[in-house]
Amino acid sequence: MEDTTKTGGPLTLAIDVGGSGLKATVLSPEGEMLSERERRETPYPCTPDVLLDELAALAATQPAYDRVSVGYPGAIRRGRVRDVTAFVRPAPGEDPDPELIELWANYDLESALEQRFGKPVRVANDADVQGCAVISGQGMELVITLGTGVGCATFFDGALLPHMELSHGRFGEGLSIEVACGDHERHKVGKEKWRERVLDALDAFEMMVLPDHLYIGGGNAKRLDPDKLGPNRTIVPNVSGLLGGIALWDRTENTGAVSPHSGAAH
16 A cells, blocks of 8 residues: 555545445545445434444545545534434434434534544535535536435635535425435436426526536436536536545645634534
């Protein structure tokens, strides 16, 4: 295994936490995958302790690393969980559980992971991390991820803006975009109806954000018809959720935008 003196910089363990799967790989300073991507099923109910145990087991399958980046399916502010949809449910599609909500509310995930791994850690919303890998750095750019739920991230001239859960807005038949375009509803209403909903949701996102370009990623992005997306919309590979682990450090190193040590937690 190469060390940092040979690669010219730190090796990054990149972890993508999803509502259905947990993935990890080790990246070189240039963003090259130095190990096979390892995947584990996301367990439910997924408490903080359960997630930490699963991520530690996932990390144990990987070669040596110097730091860790984690994409998480919820709003992260200064390393703490501000909001999470997937893990407050006992299982995908079920109603939120008050005990799980209490366990995750304001949980200092970044510090907990630093203690578990003994390495510096950056944690951000999974769409934020994916966006770090795919944006051009020009103008207002919006990244939407389609998976168990719907994630979103906004960038302006390459700067990652504070995370907003735009997908929690009400949509269509009274459901949030998060639910209406999530994986549970895709199975329920069928592919064609789900595709229609997603295109309507993309139009709604564009009216809210007015982006110069919109990127669509996540595990379900491949289920869309690229020919029907419209102008200035690009489907990006799901592996970007891991490859953004390098750019996440680059974009937050000097800003404190993600780190809990930059100020009091909200």
